[in-house]
Every structure is written in structure tokens, then in C-alpha cells.
Amino acid sequence: NAGVTQTPKFRVLKTGQSMTLLCAQDMNHEYMYWYRQDPGMGLRLIHYSVGEGTTAKGEVPDGYNVSRLKKQNFLLGLESAAPSQTSVYFCASSPKPGNTIYFGEGSWLTVV
Amino acid sequence: QKEVEQDPGPLSVPEGAIVSLNCTYSNSAFQYFMWYRQYSRKGPELLMYTYSSGNKEDGRFTAQVDKSSKYISLFIRDSQPSDSATYLCAILQAGGTSYGKLTFGQGTILTVHP
Numbered sequence: 001n002a003g004v005t006q007t008p009k010f011r012v013l014k015t016g017q018s019m020t021l022l023c024a025q026d027m028n029h030e031y032m033y034w035y036r037q038d039p040g041m042g043l044r045l046i047h048y049s050v051g052e053g054t055t056a057k058g059e060v061p062d063g064y065n066v067s068r069l070k071k072q073n074f075l076l077g078l079e080s081a082a083p084s085q086t087s088v089y090f091c092a093s094s095p096k097p098g099n100t101i102y103f104g105e106g107s108w109l110t111v112v
Numbered sequence: 113q114k115e116v117e118q119d120p121g122p123l124s125v126p127e128g129a130i131v132s133l134n135c136t137y138s139n140s141a142f143q144y145f146m147w148y149r150q151y152s153r154k155g156p157e158l159l160m161y162t163y164s165s166g167n168k169e170d171g172r173f174t175a176q177v178d179k180s181s182k183y184i185s186l187f188i189r190d191s192q193p194s195d196s197a198t199y200l201c202a203i204l205q206a207g208g209t210s211y212g213k214l215t216f217g218q219g220t221i222l223t224v225h226p
Contacts (some may be wrong), residue, residue, distance in 0.1 A: 031212050040120055042200055042218035043156070050212040058213065059115075090155055092214075097144060097206040101214065103155035 023091030118217025135201035144204035
């Protein structure tokens, strides 16, 4: 998955703690996405961005915030982590609709 | 109702079988249709994409889109054990207020046994 890097790859949080997941791409892509993946649920869109300075809600945005201050970075924040947010998080980017979408390797988050 | 519905399976077939995977969608603004394959603990990888009704072939894979029925399919011919993975349909809105929104189905777990 060259070009899309997620940080961190693994993290354990206590309920109520906050954290930020960073997605960085070096391909000058306009579109960036954050998904979560849970067993039997496929990939569910949390938030997405169609360009620097823009964000939009996806299917499951509650409990998350995002920012796209720089074109190459898309940050996903959890203000007060809950056990229901235990999941695998994937970031993706694309130059424009209809082009190949590149995924990161995933970030495994456990909230206890 | 989810915007994209996909039967999660699991689906188990013998080697050499033809596999049919299907999704339905609800939003007419959807314009790009994709199929991804995902191996355990890995990110999804793109198999095929199309934006028009009809069939598109790539080797053993055929993607089919029926916009009038809001139905998409992926066929795998001569299936191999290496095809065992989770298959996800994905649909991109390339118009309207949700331009750029990419929505996935739940994924179908496929096992091809020798």
C-alpha cells in the first residue's frame, strides 16, 4: 500500500481517553477517507474529505472528529474513547472519483 | 436501510467452481462501481471498477452492473484456493451533494477448497 501511511498501527486506550489517528499520503490526492471495519460489518465510512480544508460526514460519524488542514494529512480524532470504538481503522486516498483508491495498512485500536 | 447491501455469506465452493457475488444499492446518484478483495489483516485491494451498465471482464473476473435494478455482481470463473478472501463491493457518488462519498457493502467471505 505504497503512499498511504497510518500512525499508529496499534493502540490500547482506556475509556474516556482521547487520541488522534494520522493518515498521510504523498501522492497529492484530493480525496481522503476514514473507515472502520468490524466483523461482519464491512467497511463503514466515518468521515471523508474532497479537498484541503473540507470534511464531510459518512455513515458513522458520531464520536469522531476530523481535520484536513494540509492536503497530505487527514486526522481522525476520538475525544472520549468508548469500548464501542474498538475496531480496525483504515484510511484511503484517491486523486479523483473513478481513479484507483489506495488504502493504508490499518490501525488496530482497542478501548478497554 | 444501508445504502449498499451485500450478503455476508460465508460462501464455500470447490476449486474450479463459478462464484457469484452480489450487491444492491439504493441511491441513483451512485456512478462508479468497484469490487475489492481483502485478505485477513490487510487493507482492501481493487479488483475491478466500472461506471456503466453491462459487463466488464478481466481475466477470470467479470463485473456486471444493472443500473435499472440497482444491482451489481462479480463473477469468478475457475475459482482457486488463492481466491479465498473477503470480497467487498463499493460504490462512489460522483455527483450530487455527497460528491466523492465512497460506500462499501458488508463484504462476502469466500472460501475455495481444493
